Amino acid sequence: MQDRNHMKLETFDDVRKSIDKNSDREFQLLLGNGFSMAYDSDIFSYNALHDFVTALDDEDLTTIFSVVKTRNFEVIMSQLDNFLAILDALGGDEMLKKRLANASKKLKHSLLEAVKELHPEHVFKIPEDQSKSCSQFIRLFLDTGGSVYSTNYDLLLYWVLSRAAKEHYGLPAMESFASLPMNGATVSCLTERYVNRRTKSG
Template identity: 50%
Template sequence: MEQNELLTYDEIIHSLKKKKRQKHLLLGNGFSMSYDSGIFSYNALSKFLENLDNDILQKLFQIIKTSNFELLMEQLDNVAQIAEVFGADKKVVQNIRKATETLKESLIDAIKELHPEHVFSISEEKSKACAAFLNSFLAEEGQIFTTNYDLLLYWVLMRNEIENAIDGFGRDAEESDEWIPEDERQYSELRWGKYKGTQTVHYLHGALQLFDTGVEVIKEEYTSEHYLLDNIKARMEKKEYPIFVTAGNGYEKLSHIVHNKYLTNCYESLSSIGGSLICYGFGFGNYDEHIIAAINKAAKKRKDENDKWLPFLNSIYIGVYSDADMKHIKSIEKKFKLPVRLFDAKTVNVWE
């Protein structure tokens, strides 16, 4: 198949509508890069890190010569395990582990520093165009899944007040031994769980605005005094870091996911969708095996406790930008346990 023979995005939507098929959306880094590739590409992040005043990171980048953070973290983990097998000095192993943590924290710092300053950095036209794209899924009871860490999705949903954009977070009234009038009650931070039963927006790998306190998962928000990113920076200056799945391979990512109740819920939601899944800006790389596993689980026919058939995933549509993308998806197509269709990602008008 040549790239000019690919389906367009509109053709996919028309086909699914004709079949009365529910559709869901999976977003990858291509979603953010389509807004600004100068900010959200791995190359932009690696250039930022290379200029940091950190000798260890600079030497690592010089030795490994890659801008793929997942590969770098995987290699560091492998080196640490090999060192342990050969009985290397504990201090050496600790230093390798520390380098991994330094890279993780620096990656978060890089995203924070390169990120647009606030929600109004996105023009009104682009924000509304993106909102219309997202709402075409949410308005029809579809769900949105993303592996992106940045605030773009959150900003667009918040700014446009999309009705069905439910991320599972809400406030609880603080407990008191005395009766307090409604207008005088104190409410908690935005905690995850109150609306998880109707959640439609899922950050599969965490995001800048999400923090795990050890007891609760909370969502940072903007206030009348400070923009959202300012509040996130304030937390990070106190050595509180956002929920980020930055482990190397798919198995390690899944291990991180299952040890966090919020991430587990998001992953299980992806594993149980029905209808069709449209993937935009998601390349299904070597470190995304856990995502393929979730999709295959959703594609498996299954029954509920009352022996009734549950909805299952019928098909997946993957957007490709180039011949290389198309060749890659074709090479891994057999990993999917459901029909795979390709479409031209350049025909999706997300921001215009």
């Protein structure tokens, strides 16, 4: 048996072969920050977002960044939530709890502001060939009856889907796009509701 700690990391070609071999199976796709960084790492990397937030020169946020020594916003927010829960359970100082809670809110707000300020202005900032290629990639999973999930804050996936529907790339319209709460985070979900063209055609 293969050691779970040393499992082979599948390539995209491996995934495509698996989809082709298992035509009766639904395949799900989870998109994370790498999806956005593939478009422009200068905009959507944690470093770019971190630089934007630290430029705000907020004392509490600067202190938190220096202590946790990571630029992963999700990790920082999770650590703040855990620390607040521990303080609450142990009857910690109310002023400290309030300060940490405010810092957590400021961090979340600052992250959204960073994404808004750094985000491309409109859908047509994405080159047509990239948008079309992305929609074809997504369709590989939707054609199996599966869903596409995204943990990202930006609008790139939404824009790709909107443009695909308008340009008739073969993807569904926006009514099949929804947001789901999952483990404290918002996960966007796209579920295919149109007739499976691959099954229909053959």
